[in-house]
Amino acid sequence: MIQYDVIIVGAGVAGLYASMNLPKEKKVLLINKRETFKCNTFYAQGGVALARDTADIPVHIQDTLDAGSGLCNEEAVKLLSENSREAIDNLIEKGFEFDRGEDGELLYTKEAAHSCERILHAGGDATGRYLHHFLLSLNTHAMLGDARVVDLLIKDGVCYGVTVLDHREVRNIYAKDVIIASGGMGSLYEYHTNAPTISADMQGLCALKGIELEHMEMLQFHPTVFVKSLDAQKQLLTEALRGEGATIEDENGRRFMFDYDKRGELASRDIVSKSIYIYKKKTGLQVYLAFDAFEEKYFEHRFPNICTNLRTLGYDVPRQRVPISPAFHYAIGGIKTDLNARVPSIKHLYAVGEVASTGVHGANRLASNSLLEGLVFAKIAALDILSNKEEKQFLEFDIINEVMSYKKDKIKKNQLRYIMWENVSIIRTINGLNDALGTINALLNEKIGRLLKFRLLTAREIVLAALKRKESIGVHTIQEEN
Secondary structure (H helix, E strand, C coil), rough: CCEEEEECCCHHHHHHHHHHHCCCCEEEEEEECCCCCCCHHHHHHCCECCCHHHHHHHHHHHHHHHHHCCCCCCCHHHHHHHHHHHHHHHHHHHCCCCCEECCECCEEEECCCCCCCCCCCCCCCCCHHHHHHHHHCCCEEECCCCCEEEEEECCCCCCEEEEECCCEEEEEEEEEEECCCCCCCCHHCCCCCCCCCCCHHHHHHHHHHCEEEEEECEEEEEEEEECCCCCCCCCCCCHHHCCCCCCEEECCCCCCCCCCCCCCCHHHHHHHEEEEEEEHHCCCCCEEEEECCCCHHHHHHHHHHHHHHHHHCCCCCCCCCCCCEEEEEEEECCCCCCCECCCCCCEEECCCCHHHCCCCCCCCCCCCHHHHHHHHHHHHHCCCCCCCCCCCCCCCCCCCCCCCCCHHHHHHHHHHHHHHHCCCCCEEEEEHHHHHHHHHHHHHHCCCCCHHHHHHHHHHHHHHHHHHHCECCCCCCCCCCC
């Protein structure tokens, strides 16, 4: 029997920061599906939000609550904001370098729905990449790559470890505590900004195990995404661009966002996404992101990766605008947790980061609160584990004997991605949701592999939650049939 003190499922910001807060003496194993950089943290551009000082805490809390449209857990938001400065200072003390001005002071920027500049960034528009590389460099614990978790070993409300599919071999690995930090659910959608490995496995596995999922209908679509590529993962154009002057316009150069919100391009993400979606449907016009406000050298320095990528695609930025569309970006809901990051119904099981529903984001995540949430609640989970001194008797489990995938599963995955985009995305209807539910249930009754079953179960939870919430709120918009 292979035993660890802690197993961490996922190696993004939440998993790595939890690992960093567990001492070297602990036997810890991080499990990630493919190469370590294939996670959402790596692709995060904008930055990390925080309360700049004590006076900013109540303002940051209020901005988060306002964005969340009344569905936030206020205690969780308070916890997030009050611990934000400490998390950032801890990174800086350990050597992480956020962008600074010529005077050596930290550079803060503003994004939509924030009432002040309070977002730190690194490498211009590569905060996630820099942070991920930094946390990896500090990791002292064992890592198992190119492996995926296909079962949670649970008996009588206690988690004893996981089952992994490791190079086609299925085996059990046991641990006193398990932290799920596996990220969101981008691959459920035809258009998304997520890493290719983010496919909602653990949410589906939890649904299979009867573990409560919460706010699954609350899915955030990023409004400014370059979608004119063949890859499912699309080029995200960070909100910081609009925070610093980029504008949204139609093909005639008209800035139409003010028709929908007095804040224009700086309205919250749900409003901007819905406005673009409605405007395109109403007018039939293409929508663009324009960078006229930027001086060329500044644009190249502040947004180096976006600049290089768009120029490689043939766009002369910042002089030339680029076509945009919303795309799936972030899962607000997920595995329900308490304020200690515990999964309430299962002892020794935790969830942190995007996979969890901490209650911080409510009906709409405030920009750049995601990396912060991963940092704060990962540390909370690690400290809670370290505070628990009780002995644990291990049980041995049989290894599951189930086909993981069939050849035809790929066609069915693409079918799922299409119906989720068409019927369960930015604006929803009862008929569309019921059509999606019918297709998902039909696919679940076919001969499918366990991995596709996870995706379908997650998708079904999203649809059921969307049908249950009758009124539009935040990112969840139910529209009457035409």
